[in-house]
Amino acid sequence: MKTYIRSASCISPQKTFRSEDFLDNIVEYTGTRLSTIEPDYKEFIDPKLIRRMSHVIKMGVAAAKDCLNQANVEIPDAIITGTAFGCMEDTITFLTRMVEQNEELLPPTAFIQSTHNTVAAQVALMLKCHGYNNTFVHKGISFESALIDAIMLLREQEADNILVGGTEEMVETSFKVLTRLGLYRRQSTSNLQLLSTEAKGSIGGEGAAFFVLSDKASDSNLAELSAIKTLYNIDDIEAGITKFLAENNLKPADIDLVITGKNGDLKNDAVYKQLNSSIFNNSNVANYKHLSGEYSTSSSFALWLAANIIKSGIIPQAVIERKINDKTPKKVLIYNHYLHKYHSLMLVSSI
Amino acid sequence: MRLYGRQNMGSSVYIAGAGVISGIGNNVAEHLRAFEQEQAGMSAITMLNTIHKGELPVAEVKLSNEELAAMTGLSPNTSRTALLSLVAAREALDDAAISDFKSLRTGFVSANTVGGMDKSEDFFVDFLADNNKGQLRNVFDHECGSKTEIVADKLGISDYMTTISTACSSSANAIFYGARLIKNDLLDVVIAGGTDALTKFTLNGFNTLMILDKQLCKPFDEHREGLNLGEGAGYLVLVSEKVAKILTKPAYCKLSGYNNSNDAYHQTASSPDGTGSYLAMKGALEKSGLKPSDIDYINLHGTGTPNNDSAEGTAVKRLFHPHYPPMSSTKSYTGHTLGASGGIEAVFSVLAIKHGIIYPNLRFETQMSELPFQPETKFLKEQTINHVMSNSFGFGGNCTSLIFSRA
Numbered sequence: 001m002k003t004y005i006r007s008a009s010c011i012s013p014q015k016t017f018r019s020e021d022f023l024d025n026i027v028e029y030t031g032t033r034l035s036t037i038e039p040d041y042k043e044f045i046d047p048k049l050i051r052r053m054s055h056v057i058k059m060g061v062a063a064a065k066d067c068l069n070q071a072n073v074e075i076p077d078a079i080i081t082g083t084a085f086g087c088m089e090d091t092i093t094f095l096t097r098m099v100e101q102n103e104e105l106l107p108p109t110a111f112i113q114s115t116h117n118t119v120a121a122q123v124a125l126m127l128k129c130h131g132y133n134n135t136f137v138h139k140g141i142s143f144e145s146a147l148i149d150a151i152m153l154l155r156e157q158e159a160d161n162i163l164v165g166g167t168e169e170m171v172e173t174s175f176k177v178l179t180r181l182g183l184y185r186r187q188s189t190s191n192l193q194l195l196s197t198e199a200k201g202s203i204g205g206e207g208a209a210f211f212v213l214s215d216k217a218s219d220s221n222l223a224e225l226s227a228i229k230t231l232y233n234i235d236d237i238e239a240g241i242t243k244f245l246a247e248n249n250l251k252p253a254d255i256d257l258v259i260t261g262k263n264g265d266l267k268n269d270a271v272y273k274q275l276n277s278s279i280f281n282n283s284n285v286a287n288y289k290h291l292s293g294e295y296s297t298s299s300s301f302a303l304w305l306a307a308n309i310i311k312s313g314i315i316p317q318a319v320i321e322r323k324i325n326d327k328t329p330k331k332v333l334i335y336n337h338y339l340h341k342y343h344s345l346m347l348v349s350s351i
Numbered sequence: 352m353r354l355y356g357r358q359n360m361g362s363s364v365y366i367a368g369a370g371v372i373s374g375i376g377n378n379v380a381e382h383l384r385a386f387e388q389e390q391a392g393m394s395a396i397t398m399l400n401t402i403h404k405g406e407l408p409v410a411e412v413k414l415s416n417e418e419l420a421a422m423t424g425l426s427p428n429t430s431r432t433a434l435l436s437l438v439a440a441r442e443a444l445d446d447a448a449i450s451d452f453k454s455l456r457t458g459f460v461s462a463n464t465v466g467g468m469d470k471s472e473d474f475f476v477d478f479l480a481d482n483n484k485g486q487l488r489n490v491f492d493h494e495c496g497s498k499t500e501i502v503a504d505k506l507g508i509s510d511y512m513t514t515i516s517t518a519c520s521s522s523a524n525a526i527f528y529g530a531r532l533i534k535n536d537l538l539d540v541v542i543a544g545g546t547d548a549l550t551k552f553t554l555n556g557f558n559t560l561m562i563l564d565k566q567l568c569k570p571f572d573e574h575r576e577g578l579n580l581g582e583g584a585g586y587l588v589l590v591s592e593k594v595a596k597i598l599t600k601p602a603y604c605k606l607s608g609y610n611n612s613n614d615a616y617h618q619t620a621s622s623p624d625g626t627g628s629y630l631a632m633k634g635a636l637e638k639s640g641l642k643p644s645d646i647d648y649i650n651l652h653g654t655g656t657p658n659n660d661s662a663e664g665t666a667v668k669r670l671f672h673p674h675y676p677p678m679s680s681t682k683s684y685t686g687h688t689l690g691a692s693g694g695i696e697a698v699f700s701v702l703a704i705k706h707g708i709i710y711p712n713l714r715f716e717t718q719m720s721e722l723p724f725q726p727e728t729k730f731l732k733e734q735t736i737n738h739v740m741s742n743s744f745g746f747g748g749n750c751t752s753l754i755f756s757r758a
Contacts, residue, residue, distance in 0.1 A: 079613075086516070098552065104402070106558075115747060117518055118618070124748060125748065130626065131612070134524055135516055137466075138513040232510075341500075
């Protein structure tokens with residue numbers, strides 16, 4: 001069985017959503033955190049509902065609906081999302097009121113919308129989709145866990161079309177806390193200089209990327225998701241990647257393009273640099289976190305990028321770190337790690 | 352873990368071990384005793400520092416964080432959610448007594464709804480006053496996934512772990528995701544279930560929805576007024592057919608059916624006809640190849656809220672009429688343990704099969720006028736129980752039913 005990506009939709013700090021071009025006009029930001037470019041939500045959501053929805057719900061619903069439109073799927077057979085922090089805005093709203101009002105006279109809306117499954121639930125509600133519905137919340141592999149669930153459902157022949165997404169919103173409070181924890185830089189940087197200025201910490205990010213996966217071949221599919229694997233606390237990542245490729249009858253030299261999770265943090269990036277000069281020393285290399293920012297489900301941005309690179313045959317200039325040859329990319333490997341603990345490998349191929 | 356290898360969809364997944372902690376006991380044996388003696392776990396709040404103390408009954412685990420830390424070897428600063436999780440997960444794994452555990456492909460799939468909120472809400476008080484204040488050790492493990500990771504590390508599981516959060520159906524989904532990892536031949540053994548500690552966040556959240564009963568809850572009673580919150584954790588050890596053959600004692604039963612459907616009606620309320628619950632139960636029956644009349648006991652979701660019990664009851668009626676198996680809500684003992692409830696009640700379901708028991712629905716007095724059936728009110732022993740259905744329904748319309756069958 002093969003898993004195909006029928007469509008992909010991405011709301012991000014770049015012009016990725018319903019864009020005519022493919023990352024030709026990059027948006028430069030100077031600061032410590034990137035926020036998404038907001039689409040006109042009225043196209044996707046009843047204006048009466050928009051006011052009550054937090055940012056992640058709006059982003060998630062809009063990307064999900066656009067993705068289904070692109071695939072020409074009215075109601076998917078399953079909806080699966082991944083998010084590490086869930087609905088931060090509503091969680092913090094409720095928590096703040098609880099503390100400030102000493103647990104008295106609290107309105108319920110923020111609590112109701114604070115559960116991690118709210119995005120998947122709202123999409124199901126709007127579509128009246130009674131099918132399988134699940135939400136994974138495991139740090140840097142939340143989105144990957146959702147993909148694994150989807151691929152298993154396809155193999156079990158439980159579904160033909162599955163909507164899978166990764167969402168994360170960054171709000172002031174979570175950004176402040178994560179900065180204190182050392183994830184993000186305290187000094188302002190241009191996102192376009194992020195990967196060339198080595199420092200401690202990355203740049204904040206957020207986004208929503210959805211995909212329709214299917215096991216049915218079609219010329220209109222964007223790409224094949226040929227394999228996915230997550231590794232935990234692995235000592236030798238080089239061996240881990242080589243083994244993953246071997247399991248798929250590939251050698252590192254067969255990979256046309258490696259998309260890495262380089263994020264500008266000195267410690268984080270060391271492993272990518274090492275791989276670029278070892279197993280991938282003959283590969284084209286691209287990065288994406290200077291465009292999306294760093295967040296727990298950013299690998300969903302990377303999958304959107306890989307699927308579009310395969311479909312268009314073009315590697316946008318803005319993502320290229322090193323170009324060794326001009327071969328049309330047919331095999332793309334995404335390698336991302338989250339704090340050196342969770343490693344994610346995705347192999348995306350031409351159809 | 353390799354996803355594109357062999358698969359064995361037709362194979363069975365066996366239950367090799369069970370572990371549980373809740374307001375009525377700290378292990379399986381204490382639970383069985385409390386059930387037989389009809390001792391509910393709800394009482395006045397003693398541990399949470401909240402203005403609702405003395406006003407809202409809850410089912411607290413009767414151990415402090417220090418005591419849980421001593422039992423588990425974790426630091427007393429660890430989130431209570433992880434402390435509870437490790438107690439139950441370890442009991443389950445010890446119970447399974449799998450001899451060459453280390454040589455097998457193992458996974459941990461756990462669920463919870465608010466992660467380290469019990470610690471984060473402390474952090475937040477200082478943080479709100481000054482954004483540079485608040486002890487970071489209370490917040491760096493806030494994410495739901497951190498709770499799973501802490502426990503997986505202690506159990507020595509590294510092949511695969513993940514966390515599911517679908518409100519009150521979370522751990523039922525974790526159990527059948529775990530079973531599918533085995534059926535897809537990705538893993539040999541999965542410890543699956545969920546955990547949730549009481550927090551001010553959830554207590555106040557449910558309180559704003561006005562669905563908390565100020566008295567002890569009365570699930571499936573005409574005069575029910577809401578739910579009582581509880582806390583705890585429950586896990587099953589799921590094993591492949593291959594591992595089941597090398598177990599040193601017989602497996603409890605197998606997971607024969609499961610289904611996840613969405614009500615797609617409202618963010619928090621259930622549809623009047625219980626569409627999601629109906630589809631979940633019906634789908635689980637289809638998966639198991641069983642008829643409604645094959646089910647010997649239903650462990651109801653039965654929160655005790657007017658809305659849930661009405662929707663669930665209607666769905667049960669649609670599917671089972673006129674042959675109703677014995678059914679009960681064990682939330683009348685444990686309170687509603689939210690993300691843990693599906694795991695805890697899955698443990699009760701497999702114990703029902705193993706010991707031939709049916710749990711009473713406590714405090715039931717008056718049959719619901721809209722339903723032609725009432726829950727079981729007596730503790731029944733020496734029953735022949737071959738198939739048990741366990742229901743877990745949650746916010747966001749997430750409805751899941753599991754069916755356990757004698758192996």
